[in-house]
Amino acid sequence: MVDDVKAKDKEVIKRLEGLGTGIFEQIEKGKEPAIELPVRNLGNIFFDKKSKTIKLGDKTSQRQFLNIAHTRKFMQTALVASEIKKIINQDATTSIRDLYYALKHTIADTNENTFEEQGESDPLIEDIEAGLDLLREELHLAASSKGVIVGDMKIKDGKDTIDLTKMGSGGWGIPSNVEPERIQIKDLSADYVLFIEKDAVWKRFNEDIFWKKNKCIIITGRGQPSRAERRFVQRLNKEFDLPVLALMDADPWGMYIYSVIKQGSISLSYSEEKLATPDTKYIGLTVKDVETFKIPKEVTIKLNQLDVKRLNEMKNYEWFKTKEWQNEFALMKEKAIKLELEALSKKGIRFITETYLPEKMKSKDFLP
Amino acid sequence: MASDDFFDSKQEMPVLPAKDSIAKIEEAKAPAKEAEAKAPAKAEKKTLKEKEDDNGYPALTAEELAKEFKEHSVAEFFKKNRQMLGLTGKIRTLTTIVHEYVSNSLDACEESGILPEIEVKITELGEEYYEIMVKDNGPGLTKETLGKALGQLLAGTKFHRMMQMRGQQGIGAAGCTMLSLITTGKQIQVISGTAKHTPFMAEMTIDPKKNEPKIIKIEEIKKEFLGLAIKAKFKDVKYQKSEQSPLEYLRRTAIANPHAKIIFTDPFGEKSVFERTSKTIPQRPVEVKPHPKGVTVDELLTMAKATQARKISSFLKSDFDRMGDKAIEEIEKQASFDLNKDPKKMSWEEAEEIIKCFKTMNFIAPSTEGLSPIGEERITASLKGIVEPEFLSVLTRKPTVYKGGFSFQVEAAIAYGGNAGKSSGEKDENTGQEIKRVEVMRFANRVPLLFDAGGCALSKAVQGLDWKRYAIKNLDNAPLTVFVHMLSVHIPYTGAGKQAVSDEEEVMEELRLALMQAARQIMRHIAGKRRQQEKEQKKKLFMKYATEVAIALHELTGKKKDEIEKKLHAIVLKKLKLEEKMEKDLEQKTDEEIAAELEKEAAKEKKQSKKKKPKAGGEEDSE
Numbered sequence: 003m004v005d006d007v008k009a010k011d012k013e014v015i016k017r018l019e020g021l022g023t024g025i026f027e028q029i030e031k032g033k034e035p036a037i038e039l040p041v042r043n044l045g046n047i048f049f050d051k052k053s054k055t056i057k058l059g060d061k062t063s064q065r066q067f068l069n070i071a072h073t074r075k076f077m078q079t080a081l082v083a084s085e086i087k088k089i090i091n092q093d094a095t096t097s098i099r100d101l102y103y104a105l106k107h108t109i110a111d112t113n114e115n116t117f118e119e120q121g122e123s124d125p126l127i128e129d130i131e132a133g134l135d136l137l138r139e140e141l142h143l144a145a146s147s148k149g150v151i152v153g154d155m156k157i158k159d160g161k162d163t164i165d166l167t168k169m170g171s172g173g174w175g176i177p178s179n180v181e182p183e184r185i186q187i188k189d190l191s192a193d194y195v196l197f198i199e200k201d202a203v204w205k206r207f208n209e210d211i212f213w214k215k216n217k218c219i220i221i222t223g224r225g226q227p228s229r230a231e232r233r234f235v236q237r238l239n240k241e242f243d244l245p246v247l248a249l250m251d252a253d254p255w256g257m258y259i260y261s262v263i264k265q266g267s268i269s270l271s272y273s274e275e276k277l278a279t280p281d282t283k284y285i286g287l288t289v290k291d292v293e294t295f296k297i298p299k300e301v302t303i304k305l306n307q308l309d310v311k312r313l314n315e316m317k318n319y320e321w322f323k324t325k326e327w328q329n330e331f332a333l334m335k336e337k338a339i340k341l342e343l344e345a346l347s348k349k350g351i352r353f354i355t356e357t358y359l360p361e362k363m364k365s366k367d368f369l370p
Numbered sequence: 371m372a373s374d375d376f377f378d379s380k381q382e383m384p385v386l387p388a389k390d391s392i393a394k395i396e397e398a399k400a401p402a403k404e405a406e407a408k409a410p411a412k413a414e415k416k417t418l419k420e421k422e423d424d425n426g427y428p429a430l431t432a433e434e435l436a437k438e439f440k441e442h443s444v445a446e447f448f449k450k451n452r453q454m455l456g457l458t459g460k461i462r463t464l465t466t467i468v469h470e471y472v473s474n475s476l477d478a479c480e481e482s483g484i485l486p487e488i489e490v491k492i493t494e495l496g497e498e499y500y501e502i503m504v505k506d507n508g509p510g511l512t513k514e515t516l517g518k519a520l521g522q523l524l525a526g527t528k529f530h531r532m533m534q535m536r537g538q539q540g541i542g543a544a545g546c547t548m549l550s551l552i553t554t555g556k557q558i559q560v561i562s563g564t565a566k567h568t569p570f571m572a573e574m575t576i577d578p579k580k581n582e583p584k585i586i587k588i589e590e591i592k593k594e595f596l597g598l599a600i601k602a603k604f605k606d607v608k609y610q611k612s613e614q615s616p617l618e619y620l621r622r623t624a625i626a627n628p629h630a631k632i633i634f635t636d637p638f639g640e641k642s643v644f645e646r647t648s649k650t651i652p653q654r655p656v657e658v659k660p661h662p663k664g665v666t667v668d669e670l671l672t673m674a675k676a677t678q679a680r681k682i683s684s685f686l687k688s689d690f691d692r693m694g695d696k697a698i699e700e701i702e703k704q705a706s707f708d709l710n711k712d713p714k715k716m717s718w719e720e721a722e723e724i725i726k727c728f729k730t731m732n733f734i735a736p737s738t739e740g741l742s743p744i745g746e747e748r749i750t751a752s753l754k755g756i757v758e759p760e761f762l763s764v765l766t767r768k769p770t771v772y773k774g775g776f777s778f779q780v781e782a783a784i785a786y787g788g789n790a791g792k793s794s795g796e797k798d799e800n801t802g803q804e805i806k807r808v809e810v811m812r813f814a815n816r817v818p819l820l821f822d823a824g825g826c827a828l829s830k831a832v833q834g835l836d837w838k839r840y841a842i843k844n845l846d847n848a849p850l851t852v853f854v855h856m857l858s859v860h861i862p863y864t865g866a867g868k869q870a871v872s873d874e875e876e877v878m879e880e881l882r883l884a885l886m887q888a889a890r891q892i893m894r895h896i897a898g899k900r901r902q903q904e905k906e907q908k909k910k911l912f913m914k915y916a917t918e919v920a921i922a923l924h925e926l927t928g929k930k931k932d933e934i935e936k937k938l939h940a941i942v943l944k945k946l947k948l949e950e951k952m953e954k955d956l957e958q959k960t961d962e963e964i965a966a967e968l969e970k971e972a973a974k975e976k977k978q979s980k981k982k983k984p985k986a987g988g989e990e991d992s993e
Binding site for chain 2: 021023026033034035073077085088111116
């Protein structure tokens with residue numbers, strides 16, 4: 003396995019050097035240097051019906067050194083590429099924040115920094131990943147992760163083996179690199195994975211030992227999940243054939259997070275095949291639940307302008323163009339309400355774990 | 371000769387003891403009360419009301435007016451009409467006094483073909499008590515002309531002349547003598563030297579009852595001197611450093627009279643010298659015959675009484691501009707009376723009839739000859755010398771006519787950057803430079819207008835221009851000095867204070883065109899400057915990033931950093947040179963294109979400032 007890694011590193015370095023050589027050759031010829039990169043926005047992604055994930059299209063754009071609007075980014079892209087090469091050569095793995103600080107310095111004779119904030123370097127890493135067709139892990143970079151998970155299984159992380167039934171109230175913190183070379187999943191005994199949007203709700207499920215009673219794995223990404231949580235869920239789904247169910251707020255944001263788990267996100271569209279879990283289903287909450295479970299009106303929230311705008315956008319996303327989702331959006335717009343997971347506590351603290359979830363599981367009233 | 375020892379101050383003495391002076395004023399008040407009591411006299415006057423002219427002024431002839439002066443105390447008239455005489459307000463009064471003396475000096479010098487050098491000194495003697503000294507190098511006064519010039523009100527010939535003149539603001543130099551007397555009880559001192567006579571020194575005042583000069587002392591002096599120097603004291607006036615101070619008046623006078631050198635010493639002893647920037651004396655404006663469309667009933671009667679002609683028909687033909695035989699025939703047809711009548715016997719009603727005729731008839735527009743603009747070259751020189759702007763745009767329009775009867779001409783200049791504009795006292799947070807505000811200088815017949823800006827056509831024209839179209843985002847906070855000059859045989863002042871021009875349609879249009887043309891030059895300058903700045907910023911930007919790119923490429927490829935940097939620099943310079951060439955083509959662009967470009971740029975700037983911090987690439991991945 004070590005040899006595989008070495009070979010991969012060599013390949014990655016070759017591609018990074020290739021990027022540099024491409025620019026250098028343009029300069030040698032006296033041409034205005036430019037880097038060609040895939041366009042990573044809504045205009046250049048498509049929903050691949052075969053893999054059922056979002057994929058990057060083949061539109062590219064030129065990042066030109068002599069264009070006022072591009073020049074800073076051009077300089078930064080070159081710096082990011084050179085720094086990644088250094089990191090790999092040192093056989094280290096760093097966080098993207100480390101990378102930002104490593105590259106941040108004052109440009110000679112100015113009071114300007116190469117980077118002012120991490121928000122400037124992060125998208126350039128994604129540019130390089132997409133442009134050189136590499137995964138972040140292959141670049142020896144780790145994104146911070148924040149998700150936690152418990153359930154009946156064991157994890158082998160290097161020399162350590164961790165029993166995920168004995169994680170107390172906090173759960174196991176998912177590391178940023180969950181690739182099989184690093185993390186192995188063993189002795190799994192569960193029927194499905196429950197992906198919970200919010201940490202507080204996840205804690206309720208953990209405290210009530212829901213996972214044990216219902217033979218499932220419970221995981222949260224604490225809001226918008228990062229790649230590690232999504233990659234881990236994909237592995238559970240692919241390696242153990244576990245269905246994934248998502249429990250989200252009934253609002254445009256919760257529903258969008260669901261779609262990211264299922265099909266992937268726009269900005270990471272170039273590696274969604276390794277991150278998305280198309281088998282995911284939406285268990286709740288839905289606007290219909292308000293009626294079905296007789297949830298009092300006063301705990302619902304009125305939709306605001308921004309919600310409506312987002313709803314209208316999402317309605318047009320290819321992957322939401324199913325009858326069920328279009329109906330759900332229409333109903334939400336009609337009722338003009340949204341509902342948070344925590345609102346179910348109005349019906350009793352354990353209503354969500356003891357009534358809502360079991361009944362939903364029984365009725366199989368899921369959204370695709 | 372230093373002005374300080376010019377007059378021997380020991381020689382002065384009051385004309386009247388202070389007590390007498392008070393008595394005098396009491397006495398002067400009496401006739402007014404009497405007049406009020408005389409109700410029948412008032413009723414009698416009402417019949418005169420029928421004779422009101424178009425402007426609603428009581429239609430008194432100049433003669434009648436003069437008679438009234440004599441009947442009442444002149445001092446009384448003075449006090450009653452301070453506003454009309456430009457003597458309201460303590461600050462304004464002081465500036466008006468300076469104006470009267472200085473414009474007299476300028477006129478006298480020009481008439482004699484002398485390049486004026488005028489020295490003004492104001493000394494504070496006590497609370498609201500000042501002494502003003504004005505000295506010129508003009509032709510001077512003789513012992514014979516002295517009294518009439520400085521000791522008799524309305525003695526001048528300046529009224530009702532169809533000629534571009536500086537004009538009095540109401541009182542003239544004799545009025546100042548009067549004002550000095552009634553506020554301080556003191557005489558004025560004069561030193562005069564003419565080319566032919568031995569210089570003399572005089573102390574004089576005015577007899578307010580008789581409106582006659584009163585020479586107290588006159589003696590020849592041994593000093594060699596050519597010109598006129600006057601020293602007078604005034605109370606109830608105030609010197610204040612402001613935009614309406616004598617200093618600002620003189621600064622602007624110097625701008626509009628580039629052939630004059632003006633030296634001013636303020637009450638704090640601070641001396642300002644405005645150097646001459648032109649050595650040519652302006653061409654004297656020519657007196658023109660009045661145009662029939664620009665004359666009032668009263669003026670017509672006054673002219674009729676003074677004419678040499680024996681018949682009204684020949685009077686009209688000889689004394690008016692553009693009056694041909696056909697016009698006379700037309701009037702003959704319309705008039706109810708015989709035009710062979712002696713013009714001196716013309717009645718008010720008959721004069722009115724003639725004016726009515728004039729209004730219905732078509733005349734060729736008046737000749738625009740005889741106007742004497744300052745000229746673009748001279749305005750440029752004086753603004754460069756006195757305002758010291760970074761860029762200057764000057765325009766003299768062709769003369770034209772308003773109301774069909776009066777010729778006029780407009781000059782406009784816009785000074786940008788450098789020392790242009792007035793100080794705000796605030797500093798820019800970013801650059802540390804002082805923030806400038808717009809300064810609008812109005813002039814009528816070379817005289818600065820410092821008061822009543824609000825209602826003035828000249829200010830309205832400046833405020834009314836769409837400055838945004840000319841790359842000036844906010845006029846109030848722009849580093850601009852806007853110069854607007856209207857010259858005419860008859861300036862249409864809004865009021866007796868003669869500080870604001872009324873907004874005649876044709877005048878407004880000329881002002882607008884002049885300002886637009888001048889502003890266009892400013893816009894081009896700003897656009898060019900901005901391009902230059904942008905280019906330099908761009909170069910700096912590319913050069914500094916080139917170093918970073920070279921470091922990164924060195925890491926990635928192992929090639930030498932310095933070589934990469936050198937080559938990158940060459941590419942940057944090549945690119946910028948190419949752009950420069952394209953800019954040269956841009957200079958062929960029309961104003962509209964440049965304006966559109968500036969607008970686009972402004973919109974872009976706005977957008978950028980609105981834009982928040984650079985967004986993280988992914989809209990949803992917060993990792």
